[in-house]
Amino acid sequence: MENEVHELLEMLYTMIADAWGVPLGNEKCIIERDKALNLLEEVKTQLPLELAEAKRLVAARDEFIKNARREAESMRRAAEEHARHMVEEQEIVRMAKLRANELLETAEQRSRELRKAANDYVDDALRRTEEAVSTALDEVSQSRIRFRSAAGVASEAKNAPKQQQIQRVSADELK
Numbered sequence: 001m002e003n004e005v006h007e008l009l010e011m012l013y014t015m016i017a018d019a020w021g022v023p024l025g026n027e028k029c030i031i032e033r034d035k036a037l038n039l040l041e042e043v044k045t046q047l048p049l050e051l052a053e054a055k056r057l058v059a060a061r062d063e064f065i066k067n068a069r070r071e072a073e074s075m076r077r078a079a080e081e082h083a084r085h086m087v088e089e090q091e092i093v094r095m096a097k098l099r100a101n102e103l104l105e106t107a108e109q110r111s112r113e114l115r116k117a118a119n120d121y122v123d124d125a126l127r128r129t130e131e132a133v134s135t136a137l138d139e140v141s142q143s144r145i146r147f148r149s150a151a152g153v154a155s156e157a158k159n160a161p162k163q164q165q166i167q168r169v170s171a172d173e174l175k
Contacts, residue, residue: 005046005132009139012039016143027150043140047133054129061122068114072107079103 015036019029083096 005043005050005136008039008043008046009136012036012043013139013143015039016146043136047136050129050132054126057122057125061118064118065115068111068118072111075107076104 015031016029019031022028022030079100083100
């Protein structure tokens with residue numbers, strides 16, 4: 001999905017870069033409005049899909065953690081049950097307690113490892129999504145800056161003769 005947004009933005013950039021120039025229009029160009037708007041609409045529809053994918057990954061991580069907790073709880077219960085069956089003799093009881101604690105510690109350690117692995121995976125996926133969205137936003141911002149710059153140059157060129165005439169009239173009035 002990340003590549004789709006990037007490709008759409010690249011197509012829009014290419015469309016603008018390759019557009020025919022307007023005679024005497026400096027940096028103005030002609031693009032097909034429908035094509036440009038369609039590309040922008042596709043970008044708008046793709047970004048929510050990427051965000052939905054990130055949410056799906058977070059939900060998957062949460063489910064993964066719940067399963068790890070259930071597995072740890074199941075292991076704990078199994079250890080307790082095993083310990084109850086061995087209560088008949090003191091030596092067996094002592095060994096059972098020791099083994100139950102080991103199993104519990106192992107289950108908790110495994111739960112911590114699974115939680116860390118899930119968090120690392122989701123963090124990496126969110127980082128990649130964030131980078132893709134940031135790159136797309138930067139590309140849109142740069143296109144907007146170029147557009148504004150091109151539009152500003154055209155406005156300044158139109159207003160320059162008026163400003164020179166105003167300056168001449170003001171200089172004549174001062175004499």
